[in-house]
Amino acid sequence: MADIDSGSEQPVPRKRADARRNERALLDAAAAAFVTSGVDVPVRDIAVRAGVGVGTIYRHFPTRADLIVAVYRHQIEACAEAGPALLADSDTPHAALAQWIDLFVDFLVTKHGLAAALQSDDAAFQTLHAYFLDRLVPVCDQLLDAAVAADEIRPDMDAYGLLRGVGNLCIGAGSDPRYDPRRLVDLLVAGLRVR
Amino acid sequence: MADIDSGSEQPVPRKRADARRNERALLDAAAAAFVTSGVDVPVRDIAVRAGVGVGTIYRHFPTRADLIVAVYRHQIEACAEAGPALLADSDTPHAALAQWIDLFVDFLVTKHGLAAALQSDDAAFQTLHAYFLDRLVPVCDQLLDAAVAADEIRPDMDAYGLLRGVGNLCIGAGSDPRYDPRRLVDLLVAGLRVR
């Protein structure tokens, strides 16, 4: 808002080489640490893996949410972009919705602790919350609207509530073989159908 | 299993008066603290409320789960006992199941942080996990069996998975007016119905 860069070259003069190197190292280290210890892995562990000090983490990623978003951004984008594609390719909007939610569930259940972090009311996770919502709620809304228009599901379900519900059901996936989030999500989506 | 007390008087000689007083004070303080700050309230806060040292908490309730169970035992028992009663009084087993689950949801959504604690894989919560499961899974099983026998729901849902799913859906209740666990649970239960 302060100044519009009317030129074309980047207004930010380019970061120092070591800074870029460290940011990359941190992303790699965090991704690896998330896999082995979940997204709640202690900050110091990530720092050790990346070979940097803890201060460097906070300089690049002020909150844990920023780091998580940076690590998973590509996958979240892919999920968001898959929505319209599925809607175009599927036989019915409800089928597209079901497939898209499956995609979302597949993403969540393979990220230890992420589903729980998504629901945390800790202020440090607000960015995470916001990013997921901004990116996925509109897509889900579009799918829901199409299914409602096709008279396949009841019209009184909003995308926000559905996504939070699905996210919640994914908490603790893999902790007990008797708990299968996919099945419950399927049941939930089945419950959406008009009778 | 070691020795059966064949007599009638209590084998444990009775605790000291101050110990009983403190235990009562701790239960009251914890109940109040859970209401205002959730079940994750710092141990020291409970100690201050009860007017005791932190050591006294750990002596009476070795883990946080023990304290939570002690505080809510009555309500959990009441919920468990309501199962058979509902089954006897309701028109159909499915109605009884739905009502019973409503009871469970009502309990969970009014206990800030409890649903999340129930799913935590932290070792400190194992007792909590075990108590809920021991007490409620058989009841839920009975209701499910009856509904299956009446051909009202699909037969491939186990009580453990259902209860965990319902518990998960209750996480974060009240944090956002757009998120209504009751509605999602209803949808889930609706999804159980045979078509």
Place this chain on the structure above:
DNA sequence: CCAACATACGGAACGGCGTTCCGGATGCCA
């Protein structure tokens, strides 16, 4: 090639929290 400056780094330090431990106090019973 070399200063001199902006930028970035490392890790010590701080506060909050759960948990343990033990010297001292206190109820209980003979």
Place this chain on the structure above:
DNA sequence: TGGCATCCGGAACGCCGTTCCGTATGTTGG
């Protein structure tokens, strides 16, 4: 009332997130 088993308080320890600043390093103009 004396003596003992029981119980209490809170200091102390370790883990963790977060902040901060003296130091190191990349960059750039001369």
